[in-house]
Amino acid sequence: MKTLPLVHAVIALLAILAASANPLFAIAATPPATSSVAKPKAGPPDLSGLWMPVGSSVDPLVNSTGADNPDTNVGPPFGTTPELKGVYLESARKRAEALAKVGSEFKTSCKVLGMPTNMVGPYAVEIMQTPTQINWAQEFLRETRRIYLDGRAHPNPEEAPSTFEGHSVARWEENVLVVETTHIRQETTLGEYGHADDALGHGPRMIIKERIFINDEGLLQVDGRVEDPDALVKPWQWAPLTFRRAPKGVEFMEFVCEDSNNESIDPVTGAEITTIPERRNLNQANNKNQGDTK
Amino acid sequence: MNLKSMLFGLALLGSAAPAALAHHSYSAFDMSKLVAIAGTVSEVQFRNPHVWLFVDVLAGDKTETWAIEAGGPNILMRQGWMANTLKPGDKVDLQLAPMRDETKTGGALQALRLPNGKTIGTWK
Numbered sequence: 001m002k003t004l005p006l007v008h009a010v011i012a013l014l015a016i017l018a019a020s021a022n023p024l025f026a027i028a029a030t031p032p033a034t035s036s037v038a039k040p041k042a043g044p045p046d047l048s049g050l051w052m053p054v055g056s057s058v059d060p061l062v063n064s065t066g067a068d069n070p071d072t073n074v075g076p077p078f079g080t081t082p083e084l085k086g087v088y089l090e091s092a093r094k095r096a097e098a099l100a101k102v103g104s105e106f107k108t109s110c111k112v113l114g115m116p117t118n119m120v121g122p123y124a125v126e127i128m129q130t131p132t133q134i135n136w137a138q139e140f141l142r143e144t145r146r147i148y149l150d151g152r153a154h155p156n157p158e159e160a161p162s163t164f165e166g167h168s169v170a171r172w173e174e175n176v177l178v179v180e181t182t183h184i185r186q187e188t189t190l191g192e193y194g195h196a197d198d199a200l201g202h203g204p205r206m207i208i209k210e211r212i213f214i215n216d217e218g219l220l221q222v223d224g225r226v227e228d229p230d231a232l233v234k235p236w237q238w239a240p241l242t243f244r245r246a247p248k249g250v251e252f253m254e255f256v257c258e259d260s261n262n263e264s265i266d267p268v269t270g271a272e273i274t275t276i277p278e279r280r281n282l283n284q285a286n287n288k289n290q291g292d293t294k
Numbered sequence: 295m296n297l298k299s300m301l302f303g304l305a306l307l308g309s310a311a312p313a314a315l316a317h318h319s320y321s322a323f324d325m326s327k328l329v330a331i332a333g334t335v336s337e338v339q340f341r342n343p344h345v346w347l348f349v350d351v352l353a354g355d356k357t358e359t360w361a362i363e364a365g366g367p368n369i370l371m372r373q374g375w376m377a378n379t380l381k382p383g384d385k386v387d388l389q390l391a392p393m394r395d396e397t398k399t400g401g402a403l404q405a406l407r408l409p410n411g412k413t414i415g416t417w418k
Contacts, residue, residue, distance in 0.1 A: 057369045064373075065415035066344070066365010067320070067391075067402040123368055139368055253368040256342050274322035274393075276361040276400050277339060277346050 044172040047212070048129045050250055051220050051243035056122050060247050077120045078224075079239025082190045088231035091200035092192065110257035111195055112143045114164030114188035115181055116208055119222060119241055126252045127220075134170070134177070139255045147179055154182045157204075164188060166208070177212040184208070190226060190236060203230025219244055323391045323402040328418060331360055335384045340377040342366050347403070349386060362390050364403040364414075375406075375414055384409050389418060 057064040084092050113121060123139035136145040147168040154167050166184035170177050189201035196202075206228040215221040220243040226236045333351035336359060345364045350357050364370060367377070380386070386408070390401030405415035 057365055058372055060372070063413075063415060064365065064369060065403040065406060066369035067363055068404045068415045250372060253371070254342075255366055255368050274320075274363070276398070279337060279348065 044177070045175050045214055046129055047127045047134070047177070047214070047220065049127060050246035050252060051125045051127065052246050053120070053122065053125070054219060054242040054244050058123050059244060061244070076191055077117075077193045078191050078241075080191070080237065082226065082231075082236035083233035084190065084231055085233050086231070088200050088202060091196055091198055092189070094198075095189075095192065095194065095196065110141070111187070112141050112164050113193075113195075114143075115145070115166045115184050116190070116224060116226065116238070117188055117193060118143045118145070118165070119224065120193065123255055124246060124250075124252060125243060137252065139253055141257060142254055147177075154180075157183060162186070162204075175213055177210075179208075179210040179212060181208040181210070182206070190228070190231070191238075202226075203228045203232075205230055215240075215242070217242075320391070320402055322393055322395075324394050325391045325402070327392055328389055328404060329392050329401060330387070330389050332385070332387045333360065335380050335382055335386055337382060338377075338380050340367055342368075345370060347380065347386075347388075347406075349388070351399075358399050360390070361398075361400040362388065362403045363401070364406075370414065373414055374412055375408065379408060379410075389415075 052058045052060060055062065057066050112118070118138050118140070121138045121140040121143070125139075126135075126137045128135045128137070132148070132150040134147040134149065136147065138144070143165065145165045145168060147170045149170050149172070152169060154169060160167070160183060162183040162185045164185050164187070166181040168179050168181040170179040172178070184202070184206055186199040186201055186204065187195045187197065189196050192201075206226060209225045209227065211223045213221055222241040222243075224238045224241070226232065226238075228236075331349065331351050333349040335347065336350045337348040339346040339348075343366050345367060347362045347364065349360045349362065351360055371377075386406060388403060388407065389405040390403055393400045403415065405413060405417040407413050407417070
C-alpha cells in the first residue's frame with residue numbers, strides 16, 4: 001500500500017507533461033478568454049420526484065401514527081384566510097356553522113379536493129417533469145394536475161366545462177415555474193378544507209397564480225395568489241407551502257376512499273361518523289362492547 | 295426532546311405556516327384523554343383509508359378487545375410499520391385517545407411500541 005503515493009505522483013506528473021505538450025489538453029484545462037464556444041445554458045431545475053408536505057404525517061422528520069396530530073391540526077389550512085364577500089361569504093359561513101354544530105373542524109368526502117385545496121392535501125406529491133408538461137400527482141384520492149408548458153392558451157370557457165383541477169399553463173422565469181390556472185369548478189373552496197355543495201366556493205372568473213421553485217433550504221416552495229373579483233374583497237395570497245424530498249427508495253402510494261369501512265356521514269346531522277370496522281376473524285371478538293358504535 | 299421533535303417544533307414556530315391536516319375528523323374520539331393499554335394483537339386490518347388494530351387486553355378474569363384506529367398505510371409504512379410488521383399473537387404497548395362513547399373499547403392511536411422496539415408516534 002505504501003507504493004500508492006508514488007504511483008499517484010507519477011500519474012500526476014505524466015498528466016502535467018501531457019497537458020503542456022498537447023494543445024488540446026491545454027484548451028480543455030483552461031479555456032481562452034476569447035473562446036467562441038458558448039457556455040451551455042443551465043436549464044430549469046428538475047422538480048421531478050416525490051415530495052412530502054413539511055410538517056405533515058408523511059414528512060420524514062415527523063413521527064406520527066396518523067391519528068395523533070390534534071396539536072398541529074389548528075389554524076387555517078393555507079396559513080392565511082381569504083376575504084370573501086357576497087354570496088360566497090354567506091356560503092362559507094353556512095359551511096362553518098354546520099361544522100361547528102357537529103363539533104368538527106372540517107368535513108371531507110370521496111370527492112376530489114380540486115384547486116387550490118389539493119395543494120394542501122396531506123400526503124405525498126409526485127412530480128413528473130418534461131420540457132412541455134409537468135404532472136403534479138397527489139396521493140390523496142389520486143388527484144393529478146397537468147401543467148402545460150407548450151405555449152397553449154386556456155380553452156374557451158364557452159366550449160370547455162370547468163374541472164376540479166382547472167386548466168394550468170406555465171412558463172419558466174429563470175428557476176421559477178410561473179403557473180396560471182383557470183376553469184376551476186365552483187365546488188372547490190378558498191382557504192377551507194372541504195367542498196361547497198352549493199357551488200359557491202368561489203367565482204367563475206377565478207385565476208390562481210403560482211410561483212413554484214426550490215428555495216434556499218432545498219425545499220420545494222409554492223407561493224400562490226388567487227384573483228377572484230366576484231368572490232374576494234382583494235386578491236388572496238396564501239402562506240408559502242413547502243415540500244421536502246422523500247428519502248431514497250420511498251415510492252408513491254395510492255390512497256383511495258372507496259375502501260372505507262369505518263367512516264360515513266350522518267344524513268340527518270351531517271356529522272362524520274367513525275365506526276369500528278367489522279372483524280374479519282370473528283372468533284377473536286369476545287367482548288360485546290367492541291364493535292359498531294351506531 | 296429528540297432531534298426530530300425539535301425540528302418539528304421549529305417548523306411549527308412559523309405562525310403563518312399552514313396547518314398539518316389529517317383527512318378526517320376526530321370528533322368520535324376524546325383527544326384530550328390518553329389511555330395506555332398492553333395486550334396481544336388479535337387482528338390487523340392494514341388498508342386505506344385507516345389501519346385498524348385489534349388488541350386483546352386482560353381485565354380481571356376476562357379479556358377485552360380494543361379497536362384502535364391509526365393513519366393509512368401511506369403514513370405508517372414510511373415509518374417502518376409494514377403490512378406484516380404486526381401479527382396476531384404479538385405483544386404490544388400502546389397509548390390511545392378513547393372514543394367519546396365510553397361503552398366502546400376503542401380509540402385513536404397516539405403511540406405504539408412495536409415488538410422490534412420501534413415506537414410509532416410520540417409516547418407521552
